[in-house]
Amino acid sequence: MKANLLLVDDDQLFLMLNKQQAIFANFHPNPITFLKAPLALEWLIEHDKKQDKTLILLDINMPDMNGWEFMDAINKLSLHAEILVVLVSSSTDPLDIERSKHYKQVVAYIEKPMRQPAFAYLKELEALQSFF
Amino acid sequence: MNENLLNAKILIVDDQESNIEVLEDLLAMRNFSNVISTKDPRTVLSLVQTEKPDIILLDLMMPYLSGFDVMNQLKNEGLLNGYMPVLVLTADATLETKKNALIAGASDFLTKPFNLSEVELRIKNLLYNVYLLSQLKDQNFILEEKVKERTKELLHNNELIKKQNEQLKEIAWIQSHVVRAPLARLMGLVELLQLNETSDELGKDEIVDFISKSAEELDGIIRDITLKAHHSKIFEQENES
Numbered sequence A: 001m002k003a004n005l006l007l008v009d010d011d012q013l014f015l016m017l018n019k020q021q022a023i024f025a026n027f028h029p030n031p032i033t034f035l036k037a038p039l040a041l042e043w044l045i046e047h048d049k050k051q052d053k054t055l056i057l058l059d060i061n062m063p064d065m066n067g068w069e070f071m072d073a074i075n076k077l078s079l080h081a082e083i084l085v086v087l088v089s090s091s092t093d094p095l096d097i098e099r100s101k102h103y104k105q106v107v108a109y110i111e112k113p114m115r116q117p118a119f120a121y122l123k124e125l126e127a128l129q130s131f132f
Numbered sequence B: 001m002n003e004n005l006l007n008a009k010i011l012i013v014d015d016q017e018s019n020i021e022v023l024e025d026l027l028a029m030r031n032f033s034n035v036i037s038t039k040d041p042r043t044v045l046s047l048v049q050t051e052k053p054d055i056i057l058l059d060l061m062m063p064y065l066s067g068f069d070v071m072n073q074l075k076n077e078g079l080l081n082g083y084m085p086v087l088v089l090t091a092d093a094t095l096e097t098k099k100n101a102l103i104a105g106a107s108d109f110l111t112k113p114f115n116l117s118e119v120e121l122r123i124k125n126l127l128y129n130v131y132l133l134s135q136l137k138d139q140n141f142i143l144e145e146k147v148k149e150r151t152k153e154l155l156h157n158n159e160l161i162k163k164q165n166e167q168l169k170e171i172a173w174i175q176s177h178v179v180r181a182p183l184a185r186l187m188g189l190v191e192l193l194q195l196n197e198t199s200d201e202l203g204k205d206e207i208v209d210f211i212s213k214s215a216e217e218l219d220g221i222i223r224d225i226t227l228k229a230h231h232s233k234i235f236e237q238e239n240e241s
Helices: A013-022 A037-046 A067-077 A093-098 A116-124 A127-129 B018-028 B043-049 B066-078 B095-104 B116-195 B205-231
Strands: A006-007 A030-036 A053-058 A083-091 A106-111 B008-012 B035-038 B053-059 B086-090 B106-112
Touching: A006 A013, A006 A037, A006 B035, A006 B106, A013 A030, A013 A116, A030 A037, A037 A053, A037 A067, A037 B205, A053 A067, A053 A127, A053 B035, A067 A083, A067 A127, A067 B018, A083 A127, A083 B086, A093 A106, A106 A116, A116 A127, A116 B043, A116 B106, B008 B018, B008 B043, B018 B035, B018 B116, B035 B043, B043 B066, B066 B086, B116 B205
Parallel strands: A006 A030, A006 A053, A053 A083, A083 A106, B008 B035, B008 B053, B053 B086, B086 B106
Antiparallel strands: none
């Protein structure tokens, strides 16, 4: 993947798992991990360039700033880079799945754990073709 | 009024003292013990309101107020409601008079001169009708009370079901959000082992250690849910003894 890959999750183990799986799946050679959503937001602001593309694998239930608040913040900031989001949650709550449809940058909703078939699915996703 | 009709309070209204005496004697002979009377039709309304008779024996032709006028007064006060019959006393047994008396609110007629058996039978019939009517009213009241009680019970049970549904929703939420987290970790870790894909950051020993921790976490959560369900008595009927 030529785009940036950000992994945002308050659970250290999931971050390690997703990073290792992403590398093993040849999805991205060097994902950047964040334990707190505000830190990921700072990174996006600092690295905001017009031609840049960034994919974020975003957890929903996090303290301080949850996944929904994070996406609301991105929308308010009107950043220049193209940012797309894959929601990654352990929740199988249909309400969360329904809610995710209201965010334009969300291209997929994947239940944890992110395993090899999930990365294979994302590689085939039409919305992400320009990111590879 | 109770089942013993002889205790019923009877009000006689007649301007002729002799008629009142005859009726009182006849009623005494048949063991009616609660008889009051008046010669002045103008006092009937207040007597009815204070004495609350069970039946009125009413003359039609009287000075100041006729029997029709008296019935109109009672009707206007809502007192001719089926629970206090009016037995009209008349020497005029024409069809026209009877029709007018019925329209005015009379329940039956007694023709002068009085016959002992007829007086007793007509009074007893009317009183028995009132007794049955009041019994029916009591039954209706009891039924209405039962319906109210059942409705209250149903509402209470409905509240109970709502509460249980809320608790079930809460458990479903816990299952969805809390239980799945350690489960998802386990699934992810197991796949890494299967792929034999380890790294410096996440080696085989670390993976096994995390599997063990996640399994313990899962066990703790399930125990909590069991305890919560037990404390909330969610699967028990509250009114079971």
